[in-house]
Amino acid sequence: MIRFILSFFGAIFSLVTLGVFMVALTIGGVFWMYGRDLPSHESLAEYKPPTISRIYSGEGHLIDEFAKERRLFTPADEIPELVKQAFISAEDKNFYTHKGYDPRGIAVAAFEAVRTKGQTVRGASTITQQVMKNFLLSGDRQAERKIKEIILAAKLEQTLNKEQILELYMNEIFLGQNSYGVTAAAQTYFNKTLSELAPHEAATLAAMPKAPSDYHPVREKQRLLDRRNYVLREMRENGYIDQATYEHERDQPLRSVQNGDFESFRTALPPRDYFTDEIRRQLSEDFGEGEFFTGGFTVRASIDEEMQVEAAKALRKALEDYDRQRGKWRGTGKAVDVAFLADEEAWRSALSATEVPRDVDLGGRWHPAVVRDIGDQTLVVGIEDGPADGQVPRSDIKWMKGSFADNLKLGDVVLVRAGAEADTWSLRQVPEVQGGFMAMDVNTGRVLAMQGGFSYQDSVFNRATQALRQPGSSFKPFVYAAALDSGYSPATIVVDAPIEVNTPQGLWRPKNSSNKFYGPTPLRTGIEQSRNLMTIRLAQEVSMPVVAGYAERFGVYDHMGPFLANSLGSEETTLYKMVAAYAMFANGGERVEPTLVDRIQDRFGKTIYRHDQRDCVDCLSDRLGEGQAPRIVTNRERVMDAITAYQLTSMMKGVVDRGTASGTVKLPVPTAGKTGTTNDAKDVWFIGFTSNIVAGCYIGYDNPSPLGRGAYGSSLCGPVFQDFMEKAVAKYGGGPFEIPPGGHFIKIDRFTGARLPDDASGNYVVAEYFRDGAEPIFGLAYDGGFAMGSNLPLFEEVQQAGQQVRTSTGEVTTVGPKANFGTVSSGGLY
Numbered sequence: 001m002i003r004f005i006l007s008f009f010g011a012i013f014s015l016v017t018l019g020v021f022m023v024a025l026t027i028g029g030v031f032w033m034y035g036r037d038l039p040s041h042e043s044l045a046e047y048k049p050p051t052i053s054r055i056y057s058g059e060g061h062l063i064d065e066f067a068k069e070r071r072l073f074t075p076a077d078e079i080p081e082l083v084k085q086a087f088i089s090a091e092d093k094n095f096y097t098h099k100g101y102d103p104r105g106i107a108v109a110a111f112e113a114v115r116t117k118g119q120t121v122r123g124a125s126t127i128t129q130q131v132m133k134n135f136l137l138s139g140d141r142q143a144e145r146k147i148k149e150i151i152l153a154a155k156l157e158q159t160l161n162k163e164q165i166l167e168l169y170m171n172e173i174f175l176g177q178n179s180y181g182v183t184a185a186a187q188t189y190f191n192k193t194l195s196e197l198a199p200h201e202a203a204t205l206a207a208m209p210k211a212p213s214d215y216h217p218v219r220e221k222q223r224l225l226d227r228r229n230y231v232l233r234e235m236r237e238n239g240y241i242d243q244a245t246y247e248h249e250r251d252q253p254l255r256s257v258q259n260g261d262f263e264s265f266r267t268a269l270p271p272r273d274y275f276t277d278e279i280r281r282q283l284s285e286d287f288g289e290g291e292f293f294t295g296g297f298t299v300r301a302s303i304d305e306e307m308q309v310e311a312a313k314a315l316r317k318a319l320e321d322y323d324r325q326r327g328k329w330r331g332t333g334k335a336v337d338v339a340f341l342a343d344e345e346a347w348r349s350a351l352s353a354t355e356v357p358r359d360v361d362l363g364g365r366w367h368p369a370v371v372r373d374i375g376d377q378t379l380v381v382g383i384e385d386g387p388a389d390g391q392v393p394r395s396d397i398k399w400m401k402g403s404f405a406d407n408l409k410l411g412d413v414v415l416v417r418a419g420a421e422a423d424t425w426s427l428r429q430v431p432e433v434q435g436g437f438m439a440m441d442v443n444t445g446r447v448l449a450m451q452g453g454f455s456y457q458d459s460v461f462n463r464a465t466q467a468l469r470q471p472g473s474s475f476k477p478f479v480y481a482a483a484l485d486s487g488y489s490p491a492t493i494v495v496d497a498p499i500e501v502n503t504p505q506g507l508w509r510p511k512n513s514s515n516k517f518y519g520p521t522p523l524r525t526g527i528e529q530s531r532n533l534m535t536i537r538l539a540q541e542v543s544m545p546v547v548a549g550y551a552e553r554f555g556v557y558d559h560m561g562p563f564l565a566n567s568l569g570s571e572e573t574t575l576y577k578m579v580a581a582y583a584m585f586a587n588g589g590e591r592v593e594p595t596l597v598d599r600i601q602d603r604f605g606k607t608i609y610r611h612d613q614r615d616c617v618d619c620l621s622d623r624l625g626e627g628q629a630p631r632i633v634t635n636r637e638r639v640m641d642a643i644t645a646y647q648l649t650s651m652m653k654g655v656v657d658r659g660t661a662s663g664t665v666k667l668p669v670p671t672a673g674k675t676g677t678t679n680d681a682k683d684v685w686f687i688g689f690t691s692n693i694v695a696g697c698y699i700g701y702d703n704p705s706p707l708g709r710g711a712y713g714s715s716l717c718g719p720v721f722q723d724f725m726e727k728a729v730a731k732y733g734g735g736p737f738e739i740p741p742g743g744h745f746i747k748i749d750r751f752t753g754a755r756l757p758d759d760a761s762g763n764y765v766v767a768e769y770f771r772d773g774a775e776p777i778f779g780l781a782y783d784g785g786f787a788m789g790s791n792l793p794l795f796e797e798v799q800q801a802g803q804q805v806r807t808s809t810g811e812v813t814t815v816g817p818k819a820n821f822g823t824v825s826s827g828g829l830y
Contacts, residue, residue, distance in 0.1 A: 049073055049171045050294030051603055052184070053283075055276050057305050058598070064269060064276035068293045071180035072187070073603050076167035080194050082240075083182055084166060086206035089234035092127040095166075099157050127169050128156055130209075175205060176212030177258070189217065189256045191265045199241055200249040203231040204256075217256035225254045271359040273312075274452035274462050275303050279596050281465075296603030302446035302596055302611075307439065307728060309361075311449035314723035315437045316362045318699065318716060319454050322707075323431035324399045330429055332356050334413040336370045341411065344388055347372075351384050354413050357430060357455040364417040366428050371412040379404045381416060381425060390416065390425040397427060430454055433707070435699035436463030436575045437720060439728065442586040442694050444612055445594045449695075449724070461702070468572035469698060473530045474676030474685040474713065475556070475569030477585065477648055480527055480535075482542045482550045484644045490524040490651050490768045491748045491755075494534045501536070501564055508565070510536055513677070522753040524766065527651045528659030530675060532568055539567035553639050554581035569676060578687055579696040585649055586672070586689040588738060589640030642740035643771055649737050650769060652688075654750075658763075661686060664718030667725055669734030675713035680706040686717035690725070690734035697721055743769045 052067040088095045125133065132152040156165065175185035185205050186192050192201070207227035208215050215224040229250050236246040255261035279301060284292045334354050340346035351370050360366040369390060373380035379392035392404075396419065400407060408414070416425040437451045452462030461467070484490075496518040501508040512518075512532050526534035539547050547567060548560035556573050560566060580594040593611075600609040618630035652672035656665050660675045665688060673688025682704040687696035697717035700707065707716070745767040747756040756765055 047168060048296075048603070049168075049181070051171075051181075051296030053292055053295060053297040053299065055279055055299045055301050057301055057303050059305065061305065062269060063301065063303070063305070064272055064279075066280055066293055069180045070178045070184050070188070071171065072183040073171050073181070073296055074183045074194065076163040076170075078194075079167075079170055079182065080197070080202075082199060083194055083197060083202045083205070084170070085235060085238070085240040086199070086202040086231060087170065087182075087209075088127070089238050089240060090203075090206040090231045091130070091209060093234065093238055095127050096162055098126060098128075128165050131165055131169050131172070132156060173209050174212060175208045176216070187265050189258070191257055191262045198249065198252070199235070199245060200228065200232065200252045203235065203249070204228045204254065206231045217254065217258045221254055221259070228254065271457065273308070273359070273456045274460075274464065275301070275308060275447075275450045275596065277456065277460060278450060278452070278462055278465055281462075282596065283600075298601040298605070299597055300599040300601075302448065302598050303450075304448040304731075307449045307724070307731070308451075310724050310727045311437050311439060311451045313362060314720045315435055315451045315697065316360065316454055317723065318697075318720045319431040319433055319435055320362065320428075322433055322699070322711075322716060323429070327399055327401045329397075329400050329402075329407040329427075330432065331408070332413050332415065332429070335409075335411045336413060338411040341370070341372050341382075344382070347382055348384070351382070351413065356413060356415065357457040359457045360415070360428075360430075360455050362417070362428075366415045366417050369414050369416045369425070371408050371410055371414060374404050374408060374410065376403070376405075379408065379427070381414065383416060383425070391423065392416065392425050392427055393419070393421075396424070400427075430458045432701065433699060434459070434463055434702050435697065435717075435720075436465075436467060437695070437697050437724070438464045438575055438579045439693055439695035439724065440579060440583060440594055442583040442689060442692055443592070445580065445583065445592040446598065446611070447594055447596045448693070448728075450596070463575070463698060463702075465574055465576040467698070467702075468574060469683045469700060469704075470572055470678045471556075471569040471578055471685055472676035472678040472683060472713070473532075473569060474578060474674050474687050474696075475551070476527060476530065476535050476567070477652060477674055478551050478554060478556065478581070479539050479542070479547050479567050480523065480651065481585075481640060481644060481648055482547045483523070483538050484647050485550075485641055486542055486546070487774070488523065489770060490522065490647055491746075491753045492523050493520045493753045494523060494526060494537050495519065496521045496526070496531050496534050499533055499536060503564075510565075510568070520753075522748070522750060524651050524654055524748075524750055524768070527674070528654040530655075530660050535567055536564060539564060554584055556581050569678070575685075575696050575698045578685075579694055582673075582687045582689055582696065583694045584639055585645055585652070586691070586694050586737075587645075588642045588740060589638055589645035590634065591637040591639050643743050643769065646737065646740055646743075647769055653737070654766070656688065660712075661688070661714050661718055664714050665722050665725075667722070667729055667734075669729055670736055671725070671734075672737070673721070675718070677712045681708065681711040682706055684711055684713040684716045686713045686721050688721050688725070690729065691737055692732055692734060693725070693728050695721055695724055695728070739769070743771050745769055 049071060050067070050069050051071045051073040052065045054062060055064045055066075057063050092098075160168075171181040171183075173182070174180055175182070175188075177185075177188045179185040179188040182205055183194055185208075186194050186197055186201075189204065190197065190201055197205075204217075204224065207224060207230070214220060215227055217224055232241070232246055232250050235241045236243065241249070257264045279299060280292065283297070283299070287295065287297075334356060336347055336350045336354070340350050347370055351368055354368060356368050357366070358368065367383050367386055369381040369383040369386075371379065372382050372389070377394045381390045381392060382388045383390045394404070397404065397407075415428045415430070417428055418424075419426045431454055434453050436453065437449070438447060439449045440447045450462075450464050452464045452466070453459050483492075496512070498517060499510065501510070510532050513530065517533065518531065521531065521534060523534075523538070525531070526538070544562040544564055544567065548557075548562045551557050551560045556577050557571065560571055563570075576594065580592065583592050583594075584590065595611045597609065598611055599607055602608050614635075615633040616630050617633055618624055621630070624630065649672050652674055653670060655661050655675065656671045656673050661673055665671060665673065665686075667690065669690050671688055671690055673686060676683070676685030676687075678684075683698065683700040684707065685696065685698050687694070689695070697720040699716045699720075747758060747760050747765055748754065748768045749756055749764055750766040751764055
């Protein structure tokens with residue numbers, strides 16, 4: 001009997017052992033089979049999650065951010081323990097003790113699935129398994145994926161420690177509202193940092209990983225509240241919070257940005273504008289778009305927020321003023337279904353969904369509105385975020401051709417701003433004409449402000465950096481620079497007379513904008529009054545290949561065509577390049593590269609780019625006297641002789657003091673600049689500078705067409721420069737242009753180029769700067785001869801050697817033969 005019993009239990013034991021062995025063998029086989037060709041888990045040790053690139057102003061204010069997935073990377077040691085404990089309690093209470101997977105949890109999940117015949121399938125994934133699923137595997141619930149998940153999780157636990165795994169998880173997890181990782185989610189839902197979260201807020205975030213859309217803080221508020229309180233209970237049971245804290249936090253209401261309980265962090269960000277979008281465009285080219293949108297860059301922009309507002313305001317005012325002078329109403333081209341007008345909730349909803357610019361602030365913020373009633377003397381509009389019965393008086397549309405009824409219909413979506421009188425509104429529209437504006441520091445190249453059009457939300461095309469336009473007469477300084485560097489002076493005489501040029505397209509007979517000819521004229525007057533014929537003769541003498549070389553050296557063009565018409569600015573370039581080139585006139589002829597970015601740091605805070613490479617010699621010295629500034633040593637390339645730069649600056653100062661810009665540009669500090677107007681006034685320009693800031697404006701239609709009578713660089717762009725620079729000078733100051741060593745002043749008659757006594761005075765006197773050792777010869781070059789002397793022919797054309805001409809003092813002199821004075825070319829300058 002005993003033998004039988006032993007034999008029976010021996011058989012049972014053998015069967016159990018065999019069964020266990022077979023199960024183990026089967027499980028081992030399954031794990032071996034699915035463990036082949038698995039993705040490498042070791043790469044996670046070097047994983048860099050895609051994170052937000054953020055742009056800050058010079059004052060350190062967050063002004064924009066770019067990301068495909070909104071994620072802010074936070075190292076594990078910077079994540080508060082409270083937040084870690086909330087997620088561990090919600091997702092994996094045995095996280096710190098298991099080896100990557102939780103056998104007990106798997107068994108419970110399997111039992112539940114069998115018990116409910118597959119109706120209830122509970123997740124038994126540990127945090128480590130979720131990391132493997134999120135990074136290396138698909139998200140389905142197939143048994144095959146689960147097996148692979150367990151294998152990889154076990155391997156990962158041997159490669160990374162618990163804190164590293166938790167760091168991956170908490171920076172990768174999707175928590176709804178396009179927020180990835182706990183840091184971004186805390187900002188999205190509560191507008192708080194992780195360290196500012198209360199226990200119930202940390203529990204709210206920890207409630208979301210299972211299905212963020214099922215726990216929306218508004219649509220599924222009660223469901224999320226229940227889940228949050230469950231997480232709090234788990235935190236109490238795990239010993240992370242005590243009973244009193246649990247009860248206090250459980251009783252807190254569910255509050256969120258989405259429910260209107262907190263101000264959204266996005267409201268603190270200004271609307272995206274041309275400046276930050278240009279940073280995106282440039283850095284995407286430099287680093288690659290993928291790296292910029294996922295690299296977690298911290299970008300310190302050069303923008304001056306205050307001056308950016310002034311730039312936008314100045315350009316918008318000029319564009320709107322021009323548009324209103326045309327008297328044509330175009331509106332937005334959008335409308336709301338008339339059937340909605342009787343239901344306020346309906347039209348407000350439709351208006352909110354209508355895409356119209358909401359980023360314009362000019363004399364007050366512009367608001368979308370819908371036309372609800374049209375009267376003879378009053379227009380009634382329903383205003384987004386405003387009254388349902390806003391009144392627009394008839395007096396507001398005096399600039400517009402026709403009445404309310406002639407231009408508007410019920411349901412039209414319009415733009416309005418608060419009117420001059422209380423409880424009234426004023427109709428506004430985005431101008432058809434467009435333009436660009438840019439300002440930068442002449443010494444560092446830091447772009448302080450950039451406006452690429454009237455409204456970024458209306459058109460993202462940046463006219464400051466992307467619009468190729470003819471610069472017109474604003475290009476002429478480069479012709480004069482080439483001449484001055486070749487030995488000519490501001491007092492040299494050029495004949496302003498008709499000229500004919502043979503071209504492949506036929507005979508070209510250029511004219512001055514006034515259609516007049518002024519005879520022999522000093523270079524200074526030629527640039528001050530923007531004389532086309534003088535510029536062409538000058539370009540002929542210097543030669544167009546030399547002029548093209550100067551334009552390329554200054555970065556205006558990469559490859560400029562050496563055609564004579566290009567001396568008048570007929571080849572297209574951008575405002576960005578022109579303003580940067582003018583900065584080199586202003587800073588004494590040193591190369592300066594424009595930049596919208598001061599510094600870039602990677603996700604770990606390491607500086608990977610710094611714009612200003614100059615050396616500050618005394619910045620760390622404690623021996624600087626009171627009021628003494630440290631020395632900045634520059635090794636920048638010189639693109640122009642310093643004396644030439646000063647001569648040209650002095651000549652362009654004359655443009656502002658008494659030339660083509662004198663009627664609109666009047667600043668309290670010395671200012672130089674040049675206007676530009678192309679044929680038929682299709683493009684108008686003004687670029688000017690003080691001792692420290694250069695700024696430029698371009699205005700024209702996107703599809704180039706004439707701007708009409710009275711449209712000049714001085715009349716349209718001059719006021720933009722003036723309005724902006726008044727504020728810039730008040731903030732940054734300005735002073736005399738620096739006079740370089742190696743020269744001396746001589747008083748000259750600016751009408752004739754004649755030398756004057758040192759004590760001469762009057763509005764015809766100008767002190768010109770000449771190089772030491774190069775005493776100027778005052779004379780007039782012409783076809784076949786040269787007149788020389790202190791008095792030159794005044795507005796009298798020289799025909800030939802031996803001709804008698806009357807000088808500015810009334811004396812008669814004889815033009816000497818060419819042989820007496822060496823070789824002189826047609827229109828030459830001496």
